Amino acid sequence: MDDIRFAVLGTGGIGRRTLEVSQHKDGLTAVAACDRNGVAIDHGGLDVDELLAATEGNIASGPQDDGPGDVATDGGAAAAKADGVKQHGDQSGIVASEQGEPTETPIDDIITESDAIDAVLLALPNLEHDFIPRVAERFAEADYEGVMIDVLKRSRVIGMLDDREDLLKESGITFVCGAGATPGFLTGAAALAAQSFVEVEEVEIWWGVGLKSGYEDNRGTVREDIAHLDGYDIETAREMSEEEIEELIDDHDGVLEFHDMEHADDVLLERAGICDAENVHVGGVLDVRSDEKPTTTTVSVTGTTFDGETGTNTFELDDVTSMEANVNGPALGYLKAGVRNNRAGHYGVFGPADLMPGF
Numbered sequence: 001m002d003d004i005r006f007a008v009l010g011t012g013g014i015g016r017r018t019l020e021v022s023q024h025k026d027g028l029t030a031v032a033a034c035d036r037n038g039v040a041i042d043h044g045g046l047d048v049d050e051l052l053a054a055t056e057g058n059i060a061s062g063p064q065d066d067g068p069g070d071v072a073t074d075g076g077a078a079a080a081k082a083d084g085v086k087q088h089g090d091q092s093g094i095v096a097s098e099q100g101e102p103t104e105t106p107i108d109d110i111i112t113e114s115d116a117i118d119a120v121l122l123a124l125p126n127l128e129h130d131f132i133p134r135v136a137e138r139f140a141e142a143d144y145e146g147v148m149i150d151v152l153k154r155s156r157v158i159g160m161l162d163d164r165e166d167l168l169k170e171s172g173i174t175f176v177c178g179a180g181a182t183p184g185f186l187t188g189a190a191a192l193a194a195q196s197f198v199e200v201e202e203v204e205i206w207w208g209v210g211l212k213s214g215y216e217d218n219r220g221t222v223r224e225d226i227a228h229l230d231g232y233d234i235e236t237a238r239e240m241s242e243e244e245i246e247e248l249i250d251d252h253d254g255v256l257e258f259h260d261m262e263h264a265d266d267v268l269l270e271r272a273g274i275c276d277a278e279n280v281h282v283g284g285v286l287d288v289r290s291d292e293k294p295t296t297t298t299v300s301v302t303g304t305t306f307d308g309e310t311g312t313n314t315f316e317l318d319d320v321t322s323m324e325a326n327v328n329g330p331a332l333g334y335l336k337a338g339v340r341n342n343r344a345g346h347y348g349v350f351g352p353a354d355l356m357p358g359f
Helices: 013-022 048-055 077-082 106-112 131-141 156-163 165-171 185-196 219-226 234-239 242-251 265-271 323-343
Strands: 004-009 028-034 038-041 100-102 119-122 146-150 173-176 199-210 255-258 280-287 298-304 310-316 348-350
Touching (some): 004 013, 004 106, 004 323, 013 048, 028 106, 028 323, 038 106, 106 131, 119 323, 131 156, 131 173, 146 323, 156 165, 156 348, 165 173, 165 348, 173 323, 185 199, 185 265, 185 298, 185 310, 185 323, 219 255
Parallel strands (some): 004 028, 119 146
Antiparallel strands (some): 028 038, 038 100, 199 298
């Protein structure tokens, strides 16, 4: 394929890592990025190193006026401002870059330039669950023709995207949803492992993440995960202050364990015909204070073979692969697959079990 020109909406943890990892992927050129207060656009290619240096520590502090508390810290602050909500005039982040320009409408600015952009990766918050679908709708209404990628986690968002599929198809958008690690890379692994069976009885995904960059650079991701803890839900996680989150982390010595998470792997595997969503179970362990994974990431698929035997296929990630490697690498691989399908005229909503990521 020709060189792919892509944009990143949000330069918190996920957005920054996407830009960084893209430098190690052939055929990708970052041409646009935005955060809460600024936008950087250069169709010849952004100076990614300079932009990353300028946006280091691009994390909102304290309650924001951008909707769900300060949950828009993992890249999501970009979108809230574009939704017309008043901000505090923070001059950090992209506006501190030599390439950056201040703006009150960062996403709209990207949409205006989208004719020259092949793909858009949305590093936006997921706690306002209709947020990413609404952003996709705005691109479609502006007649964008290209690829959109997200790394969303919640099962319920898939239905919101499906509700907009006709609009996306009419515009010429190929939307790849849940294209990170889980859902994403591990969902695809489960779909492959299922090929040994004529009936899949159960899929178990168990992940381990050590945040070498710590909580400060991953606030949005950590807050999203807290909503899956026993005794917590979306509303309580969204309303928690930074101090309350840090106290919770301290109470658990920096290690949070999750069971039966509402992860979109279930819906995505059901959409792909692998098994019923109720038979997919996702859990894991997050250590926000260590570089080391607290547990090995595995995918186990149990099913019945054509000759009546019950077996389990297991896929395991090496413990040295980081969250950056397992989220952002696959996201860019699915971005490439999305562009390949978009150029072939395949439009609509696709999950990670529907596509094989490009390398």
